[in-house]
Amino acid sequence: MSDKQKVLVCGDVRGNFKALFTKIEVINKKSGPFDFLLCVGNFFGPTNIELEPYKNGMRHISVPTYVIGPNTEADVEHYPDIDGCEICPNLTYLGRRGLYNSSSGLKIAYISGVENSNSARSSGAYNFNQTDVTAIRDICLKGQPSFRGVDILLSSPWPQDVTNLDPNNPQFKYHGSKLVAWLAAHIKPRYHISGLEDIHYERPPYRNHAPNGDSIEIASRFIGLASVGNTQKKKWLYALNLTPVDRTRLCDLALGTTDETQSPYPLSLLNSKHSNQADDSRNTQFFYDMDSKDDKKRSKNRDGGFHKKPRPEFDQAKCWFCLSSPEVSKHLVISVGTEVYLALAKGGLVDDHFLILPVTHHASLSILPDNVAKEMKAFKKAVAKYYASTDRVPVFFERNYKTSHCQLQAVPVHKNQEPALKETFEEFSQSSNFQLDELPPRTQLEQIAPAGTPYFYVELPSGEMLYHRIRKSFPIQFGREALASDRILDMSDRADWKDCQLDKEEETQLAKKIRQQFQEYDPAA
Template sequence: MTPKAKSAINNVLQDGLNSSSNVSFSKLICGDVCGHFKTLYSRINKVLAAAGPFEALFCVGDFFGESGDEFDKICEDPSTIPIVTYVLCPATPTALRFITDLNGCELCPSIKYLGQQGTYTTISGLRIVYVSVSPSVEADSDTWVTEFPSLEADPSFSGVDLLLTCQWPTYIVPPNDPLSSKVADQTSLCVAHIAKSVTPRYHFVATNGVFYERKPYRNHRVLQEKEKLVTRFIALAKYLYALKVKPVDKMSQIELCAQPPDVTDNPYFDNLDRTAVPKPKESSGTVLQEVQTEQYFYATGKKRVANDDGGRKRADWKLKKYGDPHPTENTPKVHDACWFCLGNPQVAKHLLVTIATHAYLALPRGPLVKGHVLILTVGHHQSWLTCPETVQADIEAYKKSLRAMFKEEGKVMVTFERNYKTHHYQLQVVPVPFAVAGEVKKAFLEMSESLPNSPCKLEPLPRSSSISDFCKPGIPYFYVELPTGEKLFNKIERNRVSSSDVNFGRAVLASEAILNCPERVNWRECTESEEAETQLAAEMRTKFAAFDFA
């Protein structure tokens, strides 16, 4: 490698290489980008010129920075992105401006958000586990334990190549190291459990703004277990790492389990054994709750994986929680930061109208007209495309009931879904007079083309088709169902999302040809007092009761 390459790359790791190195694959891994994308890709270009090619770039930690303005600019010209980039970052308010699906999505051409947790197997066969733990769940992490029954019972499991986490694991820094006290408040017990169980060859973290490379540690108990691979822990800060590594599955057992001279004991074994919550005995009557979550997880032994483009494979991750001896519900933990998750204590419950098993009805803040309602999902689903069939069935049932209610009032309804700048499914349902039903299609088509901040040019969908025939999860879109049963739809170009008006649907329906209430386009300008909203919700509950299927 040339001196120029060495100065551009802060460190080069080589492990398990044959002299030919024809089965080793190069990755670049970066810490906190903090929105400095021009600087990042300028450095990447220098590295590629001096030491490329590299298969991909993985960015861990604060990716967007405080404003995210520079990301808008770089997305306007994707040709400036020289390498496929995968992002693992906390779901901050800035990040949620660009992330359309917390399960993973394309941010712009060549830049992909991995999601909050999961597995990723590259085309070359590298096995990667990634996770970003929610601080709200970390607060009560001492009530959680993790089990990896499939990993422990599978003799063929030999670890993963990379573990990427935004948070540092608890216990990773030796207590006699001065750094231990500096990062103690920012460590995660959740991540410690995960690191112990998936036995990664490399564990990369970010978010503390500290560069730290720990001596490798072993993943077996000396004289008690067979030798296993060692783990190298690296805290990136803003450093750029070049990693040339042979996949676990392509290494011999001797190569994989080689123990370097400076290897240390596993930092988790004794510490996690002391903090683990005892499993309840079957005879105690304790109920075991199994839930889907974004936090602790294990990969089931079943070989049910879905292939995504780029070689991606998502495993079926689950969590087991030993909770209260008398739990009342087997419900998943929710996204505490989401305004629309019913489990969020800050949800505006005075606006609720009715709740079904998988969906619920609520009034919006600042409704366009009386009768304007929202259909939302009880669980956290980002869009119609990510809703399971059972959830979609409840949504359709609400639509059918509302349609019948409005018909008795001599009205028809328009529904639209704005799948951009939002991370929880919400369907706007707006009643309009029967007399203007025929004007709605024309208004949406014309204004989607003429308004400067329209998200896209809407196109009619065939009656027998659905959104899923034209769009994949993670892609932003706008969708309308007309009173006539016709549908309008289009995907939104990534470089257009940031400039798209979130009030586009309201603007169309508030236009002179439909409801003629332009003063109510922006909901913030027509909100009522909580007392008035409570009264409106009560009136809607009374009116809807005769049609409620829930």
């Protein structure tokens, strides 16, 4: 079984079972097979006659489907009394709350119903309270001393304040749950899916809080989905392709994206310590009080909402590529200029596969200040001269997607391979279902890629520049895969840098050798 799991998630079905399962069947045939479908929001509707053919076997649900529980008293009757069971073939009610571990290792946490307005009291059939979310938190963390997070969190209500710090400044209103926000902050879902609001909203990913201030935390993505078959044609179905969090490299989980923000939830949510006492005052003290008069960092505006906190300056000490950071692999550094430094790529395609990076934090080539861009060009010229001494030419490329610090990669190819480069990149892009556009001569990246724009950019030895504006997903190893192909370097087994890593001693010796070879071309010497 592949580590990758293909998952579909959808918003409120509201009894539109025929539309849902017909659409799923088509998508599964075209893009599947999918491992399962997860539904949030109101699954049942005023009339549920369309489910009968699936119950009596006349129709078949093509993808195993899992739903969470009722959100209103009227919907309780549609759910079995048993907490988690099959409703009909391939349709399963997960239960009131819990953690579902798929056979592949995918962790799916879920909470059914809506927040009990009297949250310290016992939950009704369609309510949850503090005890419920704390129980889920404890299940997720049990036996996990190095807990990373869960893959998916399902909740029908949205978490309160999830739109905070969204630079897009969404203006819609929604009913958020404080308890769901508390749960999300603690179990750190890679994807948090909610419904009920009939709104399609994809929040920019946010980095979870580090409880001790220095640990590496994963990023979360919140997705609110509309109802099935809504007349406004708002998005109600979403596809995920996930490797379970516990089988994913920590360095991959830690990679940032250009649109990443801080967590919308206050750090104080993590300071909670659960008490098993039933006393109301003790049970409420560790939940963030959204109406606290002592919270001086937040203030209400005229509409009753809250002003956003100012975004703090980027902490260079925690960036893996800022030269001042303790995280940077200094043993791989070849040369250091005033604004730019040169280093060997970890797991390089070839021994002298370089990274040209700004010394301080800048997210991409397209937004470099003039003085940094000028020194970057000087290093590019030096690298080209160094490669030319062995009849090779440089291919420079940048992937400004799922990265946080500008990294211009430089890979040498023999000059005889130069004529095949453009066609190879174009063929590989077509096979990956996207298009590389050739930029006009003397085009500046900042003209077409303003701050925050994800893109892939490659500069060929001929001076030709190819560019793709990334709008959805993008193959992370694309640049390496094209260059590693049999037409260029003929080393397809090295397309993934993880397969090419050396131990630190070997890296140190290699860097020492390349440093000596590069010395006569070093613009910083």
